[in-house]
Amino acid sequence: MASSSSAAGAVAGGGGGGGEQRGTPSTSVSERMQKSLEDSVETLLGAFASAANQHTTSLLLELWRDEHVKYLKKGYQHLSSTYSVLDSSRPWLCYWILHSLAMLNQHYSSAVCNRSIDFLSRCQDKHGGYGGGPGQMPHLATTYAAVNALVTMGGEKALVSIDREKMLQFFLRMKQPFGGFRMHDEGEIDVRGCYTAVSVAHILDIMVPELLENIPEYICSCQTYEGGIGGEPGAEAHGGYTYCGLATLALMNRVDVLDLPSLVNWVVFRQGAVEGGFQGRTNKLVDGCYSFWQGGVFSLLQRMMPELISQQEGWNGPLLAASQGFSSTSDASNFEEVAGDETEGSVDVEKEKRTSQRPTVINQFMSTDDQLLYGPLFNAQALQGYILLCCQVLEGGLRDKPKKSADYYHTCYCLSGLTLAQDSASHRINAPPPPRAVLGPYSNLLEPVHPLCNVVLRRYYEAVRFFRHSPPVASYLG
Numbered sequence: 001m002a003s004s005s006s007a008a009g010a011v012a013g014g015g016g017g018g019g020e021q022r023g024t025p026s027t028s029v030s031e032r033m034q035k036s037l038e039d040s041v042e043t044l045l046g047a048f049a050s051a052a053n054q055h056t057t058s059l060l061l062e063l064w065r066d067e068h069v070k071y072l073k074k075g076y077q078h079l080s081s082t083y084s085v086l087d088s089s090r091p092w093l094c095y096w097i098l099h100s101l102a103m104l105n106q107h108y109s110s111a112v113c114n115r116s117i118d119f120l121s122r123c124q125d126k127h128g129g130y131g132g133g134p135g136q137m138p139h140l141a142t143t144y145a146a147v148n149a150l151v152t153m154g155g156e157k158a159l160v161s162i163d164r165e166k167m168l169q170f171f172l173r174m175k176q177p178f179g180g181f182r183m184h185d186e187g188e189i190d191v192r193g194c195y196t197a198v199s200v201a202h203i204l205d206i207m208v209p210e211l212l213e214n215i216p217e218y219i220c221s222c223q224t225y226e227g228g229i230g231g232e233p234g235a236e237a238h239g240g241y242t243y244c245g246l247a248t249l250a251l252m253n254r255v256d257v258l259d260l261p262s263l264v265n266w267v268v269f270r271q272g273a274v275e276g277g278f279q280g281r282t283n284k285l286v287d288g289c290y291s292f293w294q295g296g297v298f299s300l301l302q303r304m305m306p307e308l309i310s311q312q313e314g315w316n317g318p319l320l321a322a323s324q325g326f327s328s329t330s331d332a333s334n335f336e337e338v339a340g341d342e343t344e345g346s347v348d349v350e351k352e353k354r355t356s357q358r359p360t361v362i363n364q365f366m367s368t369d370d371q372l373l374y375g376p377l378f379n380a381q382a383l384q385g386y387i388l389l390c391c392q393v394l395e396g397g398l399r400d401k402p403k404k405s406a407d408y409y410h411t412c413y414c415l416s417g418l419t420l421a422q423d424s425a426s427h428r429i430n431a432p433p434p435p436r437a438v439l440g441p442y443s444n445l446l447e448p449v450h451p452l453c454n455v456v457l458r459r460y461y462e463a464v465r466f467f468r469h470s471p472p473v474a475s476y477l478g
């Protein structure tokens with residue numbers, strides 16, 4: 001079985017560092033822009049077509065579902081005996097595999113669910129949170145993975161197995177007064193901590209104010225001169241941390257603290273003009289897993305266009321969101337109301353008012369009726385081309401790039417990026433995208449995922465509804 005990647009380790013454990021550099025010196029912005037992204041799939045296809053006939057070319061654009069399902073199911077059967085190297089990341093393996101199967105619309109037997117729920121329950125610490133295996137100390141990353149795996153399986157047994165009261169206590173123990181979170185007792189503090197805690201707290205409905213205090217300021221201090229977000233203040237901007245930072249702020253409706261135009265400027269140049277895939281940081285190679293980390297950033301930005309436009313053009317600029325309508329009537333009127341108030345009072349009071357009255361970004365992700373009024377800011381076809389042509393492994397599973405082997409981390413995040421790219425041209429959340437938005441046969445279409453939490457949409461709604469109707473946790477009341 002293929003071994004796991006170093007990036008997978010970085011997600012679960014420490015930070016980046018090292019890695020591969022591009023073989024060629026970086027080209028100037030204008031040179032890179034000359035090559036239209038629209039051409040890149042054509043280029044890749046052209047290369048394949050010259051060595052293969054038409055039939056082979058269309059096969060290459062097909063998602064090899066059966067092979068991927070076989071690969072994933074085999075991995076799940078051997079979960080307890082293989083991957084000793086990932087012994088402290090076993091909830092991650094559960095999540096990567098179950099989530100990948102869910103995106104491929106595969107249903108698991110009740111035996112698989114029961115076994116998984118029992119296993120994850122054994123990873124749950126008596127003081128809250130989940131460790132990497134039974135008896136291991138709780139860690140925010142494995143907690144996120146365990147909760148997402150349970151949400152993905154769905155059903156009452158999976159959801160009630162999560163101890164929300166203890167979870168909140170664990171989160172508050174990891175919380176630092178300046179806004180960051182330790183990943184575990186005495187562990188490192190970085191933006192992953194904010195995201196994993198807030199994403200889980202959002203789903204479980206335990207977003208208490210003391211948990212959220214100073215998070216926006218902390219994440220803001222991690223935005224770099226390039227525009228992306230680094231793991232901690234002073235660290236290099238990176239796709240993984242940018243996703244974590246932006247998603248956290250979106251969950252808190254505080255994306256206003258970021259310089260969004262600068263973030264957009266950084267992320268648009270992370271898509272390889274030739275390859276179509278994304279790199280994680282400047283001058284590095286493209287890698288299939290960033291299809292989700294960077295693709296997810298685009299998916300979030302697509303829902304933040306009113307905030308982006310207001311930052312770009314100033315509040316007096318053309319309010320596209322208001323003039324074109326927003327996701328719901330109340331949001332749109334909110335937006336217009338704020339714009340109309342512009343001349344009143346002092347600047348600070350006004351700024352405060354705008355921030356508090358801004359249309360809530362999280363609403364853009366909550367309702368299945370929400371309309372997506374803006375198209376993607378990246379080339380979604382080119383990204384699909386990279387995933388389908390360069391990341392699929394014939395024997396099943398997806399990978400970082402050609403010549404690498406498949407692993408479950410890359411399978412999960414390539415498929416997560418693929419579904420976001422397919423959905424990026426949808427006009428309504430949870431509505432199937434138009435056929436032209438799906439590269440290759442329409443049967444390539446995957447189940448949609450929630451871009452803030454990365455679980456399949458219908459399970460996200462099920463869990464959110466379930467926990468909204470559960471009694472408030474005691475610490476909430478006190």
Ligand SMILES: CC(C)=CCC/C(C)=C/CC/C(C)=C/COP(=O)(O)OP(=O)(O)O
Pocket residue numbers: 006007008010011012015016017018019020141144192195196238239240241244279280281284285287293
């Ligand atoms: C939910 C959660 C825990 C999310 C974590 C997201 C995250 C930080 C992903 C990126 C992982 C990482 C630091 C790869 C860098 O490895 P590298 O230096 O080998 O890669 P590079 O050359 O592509 O930068």
Ligand SMILES: [Zn+2]
Pocket residue numbers: 005007287288289290400410
């Ligand atoms: Zn990777």
